Amino acid sequence: MNKKTTNPRENSTAPKTYSFFEDVYGVVRQIPKGRVTSYGAIASYLGTKLSARMVGWAMNAAHNARPKVPAHRVVNRNGLLTGKAHFATPSLMEELLKKEKITVTADKVTDFKQLFWDPAVELSL
DNA sequence: AGCCTGACTTTGT
DNA sequence: GACAAAGCCAGGC
Numbered sequence: 001m002n003k004k005t006t007n008p009r010e011n012s013t014a015p016k017t018y019s020f021f022e023d024v025y026g027v028v029r030q031i032p033k034g035r036v037t038s039y040g041a042i043a044s045y046l047g048t049k050l051s052a053r054m055v056g057w058a059m060n061a062a063h064n065a066r067p068k069v070p071a072h073r074v075v076n077r078n079g080l081l082t083g084k085a086h087f088a089t090p091s092l093m094e095e096l097l098k099k100e101k102i103t104v105t106a107d108k109v110t111d112f113k114q115l116f117w118d119p120a121v122e123l124s125l
Numbered sequence: 126a127g128c129c130t131g132a133c134t135t136t137g138t
Numbered sequence: 139g140a141c142a143a144a145g146c147c148a149g150g151c
Contacts, residue, residue, distance in 0.1 A: 019148095019149095020147085020149090021149095038133085038134095039133050039134085040133065040134060043134095043146095050146045050147080051134095051146040051147045052133035052134060052146085053131055053132085053133050053145095053146070053147075054133090054146080054147050054149095055132080056131070056132035056133060057130090057131055057132075057133095057147085057148070060131075060132065060149095061149085071132080074132080075132090076133060076134085077135095081132095082132055082133080083132030085132075
C-alpha cells in the first residue's frame with residue numbers, strides 16, 4: 001500500500017474541481033439497493049480511514065449533490081442511523097431503509113453485518 | 126492565514 | 139457496561 005495515502009485519485013492528474021465529497025458520492029451511489037455501509041468503510045476505501053468524519057461531513061453537502069446521494073444507506077459502525085437527524089425529516093432515513101427491505105429497529109439496522117456493503121471489497125473485484 | 130466545526134471511530138477509565 | 143477524551147481531515151468563516 002502507499003505510504004502516504006491509499007487514495008487512488010492521489011497519483012492522477014485529476015481536475016482541481018474534483019472534491020473529496022464527489023469521491024464519497026461516487027461510492028455511496030454505488031451502494032446496491034437493500035445494502036448499507038459505514039462511514040469508516042467508505043473512508044477506508046478513499047484512504048482517509050483515519051477520518052471517517054470527513055465522509056459524514058461530505059454527506060452534509062450531499063444534500064446539494066446531483067443526482068441525489070442515498071445517504072440513508074450510510075450508517076455508523078454500529079449500524080445506527082446517526083445521520084437521520086440530518087435528513088429532511090428524522091424519520092425519512094428509517095422509512096427509506098424499510099422501503100429497501102432493510103429492517104430498522106431502535107434507529108439501527110437489523111442484521112447490519114449481513115447487509116453491510118464494503119466498498120473496499122465490492123469495488124475491488 | 127488561522128480557528129472552529131463535524132452525519133465517526135477507537136481506546137481508556 | 140457507560141462515559142469521556144483524543145485523533146483525524148477538509149470545508150467554512
